Amino acid sequence: MSIAVENVSFSAGSRLVVDGVTLTVPKGKVLGLLGPNGSGKSSLLRLICRLRRAESGVIRLGDDDIASIPRAALSRRVAFVEQQATTDTQLTVRDVVRLGRTPHRGLLSSWTAEDEAAVCQALDRVDMRERTGQLWQTLSGGERQRVHIARALAQAPAELLLDEPTNHLDIQHQLDILSLVSRLGITSIIALHDLNLAAMFCDQLAVLREGRIVAAGPPDAVLTEDLLKEVFRVQAKVEASPHHGRPHIHYLG
Template identity: 75%
Template structure:
C-alpha cells in the first residue's frame, strides 16, 4: 500500500474529531474521501501530511511510519492542496508554482533547467501557462485553485492530497481537474462533496460520518440509497450511468 491509516484518532480540545479510522490506498490509485461538513475529512488529510498530531494510531507511507520520516523527505514526497490559501505578497502565477520545487532544492542549490521544465509542465496541465506572468491576486477563485494544484504537481509528489479541490471551479474545470488527477498515476486522496464526481473519477471511496469511517470500497458498493440517506440526510435514486458506466445519483425532492 502507498498510504495506510491504522486506527488513527485526533482530538481538538475536548472534541474527538477523528475516531479510530483505518483505511488504505494502493499505489497509483485515487481514493475519494466523502462525508458531510464536520465529518473529519480535512482533519484526516492534515494528519496524513503531519500538519496535525494524532492522539493514537499509525499512518504509513509505504512501509514507513510518518512519525519517523524527516520533514524534508515528507515535503518532497507528499503534496497537499488546501481548500483556501491566500497571500498578501505580490506574486505572479509562475512564482506560486515555483514554490512547489522548494522541497527538492537545498540552500546552496541554484535553480536548474529541470525546475523550469517541471513548472512549465504543471502550468500546462491546469491550463494556466498563458497566465504565468499574471499577478496571483488578480485571478478568480477557481483560477487560484488551479494554480495551487499546479504548485502541487510541480512538487513531483508520490502522494497527493487534495481538500475539496473543485469547490471554486466551474463545471468544465471540475471535470478537467479531476480527470487530470485520475490520470496522474500517483497515489491520491481527494476530499469531495459531490458524490457523482467522486463516483466518476475515484478508484475507491471512503465515507466518514462524525469522525468515523462508515463505509469503504468501490462506488457501486458504497453509494447506496440507504447510506446516502443515513449519512447525508437526503433521499436518492442510485443507478448506473449509460454515459460513463459509473454510479450516478439522482436526488429526490422531499
C-alpha cells in the same frame, strides 16, 4: 499499500474529530473521501501529511511510519492542496508554482532545467500557462485553485492530498482537474462534496460521519440509496450511468 491509516484518532479540544479511522490506498490509486461538513475529512488529510499529530494509531507511507520520516523528506514526497490558501505577498502565477520545487532544492541551489520543465508542465496541465506573469491576487477563486494544484504537481509528489479541490471551479474545470488527477498515476486522496464526481473519478471511496468510517470500497458498493439517506439525509435513486458505467445519483429531494 502507498498510504495506510491504522486506527488513528485526533481531538480538537474536548471534541473527538477523527475516531479510530482505518483505511488504505493502493499505490497509484485515487480514494475519494466523502462525508457531511464536520465529519473529519480535512482533519484526516492534515494528519496524513503531518500538519497535525495523531493522538493514537499509525499512518504509513509505503513501509514508513510518517512519524519517523524527516520533515524535508516528507515535504518532497507529499503534496497537499488546501481548500483556501492566500497571501499578501505580491507573487506571480509562476512564482507560486515555483514554490512546488522548494523541497527538491538546497538553500544555495541554482534553478535548473528540470525545475523549469516541472513548472511549465504543471502550468500546462491546469491550463494556466498563458497566465504565467499575472499577479496571483488578481486571479479568480477558481484560477487560484488551479494554480495551487499546479504548485502541487510541480512538486512531483509520490502522494497527493486534495481538500475540496473543485471548490470555486466551473463545471468544465471541475471535470478537467479530476480527470487530470485520476490519470496521473499518483496515489491520491481527494476530499469531495460532489458525490457524482467522486463516483466518476475515484477508484475507491471512504465515507466519514462524526469522525468514523461508515463505508469504504468501490463506488458502486459505497454509494447506495440507504447510505445516502442515512449519512447525507437525502432521498435519491442510484443507477449505473449509461456513459461511464459507474453510479450516478439522481436526487429526489
